[in-house]
Amino acid sequence: MTNKVVVIFSGGMDSFTVLNRALKDGKEVFALSFDYGQRHVKELECASKVCKSLAVSHKVIDISAINQLLAGSSLTDDIEIPEGNYEVDNMKSTVVPNRNMILISLAVAYAVSVKASQVYYGAHSGDHNIYPDCRPEFVEKMNDVCQIANYDAVEIFSPYLTVSKSAILTDGLSMGLDYSNTWTCYNGRDKACGKCGACQERLEAFRDNNAIDPISYE
Known part of the structure; x- marks a missing residue:
């Protein structure tokens, strides 16, 4: 197994913690971000700033052309972002069809090309009810496929898969991480709204x- 890993880095607080956890564990990190037409594209700006400050190899890949195939999500379509609690009935509209399977597949291809042995991504237990592609069974099956999809096996690794967002933040704070250059809000405005489910879950984790959450809210 090589020391190289690809980290799917959205620019959010979960993947930010995953990126730093990989670095802390002595991995050579290749960060990979995707523009898939999400309205909260500001997260990509945060990702670029973080990788530059950490001197981490970083690619931002424009796959927004596939947006026409991902209809029906409030993250990519002209549908209002839901406000309120981070629960399945409220947040189901934010599911982007097949997103993680697409992104992980591309990350695995990149991993093979740079001879990385693992792809890290930031699924956690709070996402299990809402997002099917963040559940342990999905990670397990994707990992099985990625062992045989290429001549070189690639492991799909989600270090926080069974813990909450609050626990992820606990680990990040223990590493002394600064979350001011992360973006969680599903709205693409200058400041976080503080009302959407993603903001609510983030604020709860800090509480x-x-x-204190270091980013600015409306």
């Missing part, structure tokens, strides 16, 4: 850790 659970008796910490």
Whole structure:
């Protein structure tokens, strides 16, 4: 197994913690971000700033042409972003069809090309009810496929798969991470709305850790 890993890095607080966890564990990180037509494209700006500050290899890949195939999600379509609790009935409209299978497949191709042995991504237990492609069974099956899809096996690794967003933040704070250059809000405005489910879950994680979120809210 090589020391190289590809990290799917959205620019959000979960993948930011995953990226730093990989670095902390001594991995040579190749960060990979995707523009798939998401309205909260500001997360990509954060991703670029973070990777530049950490001197991490970073590619931002424009796959927005596939947006026409991903209809029906409030993240990519002209559908209002839901506000309120981060729960399945409220957040189901934010599911982007087949997103993680697409992104992981592209990340695996990149991993093979740079001879990386693993692809990291930031699924966690709070996503299990809402997003089918963040559930343990999905990760397990994708991992099985990626062992045989190429001559070189690639492991799909989600270090926080069974813990909450609050626990992810706990680990990040223990590493001394600064979350000011992360973006979670599903709205693509200058400041985070503080009302959408993603913002609500983020703020709850900071409250659970008796910490103050360093980003600005409307």
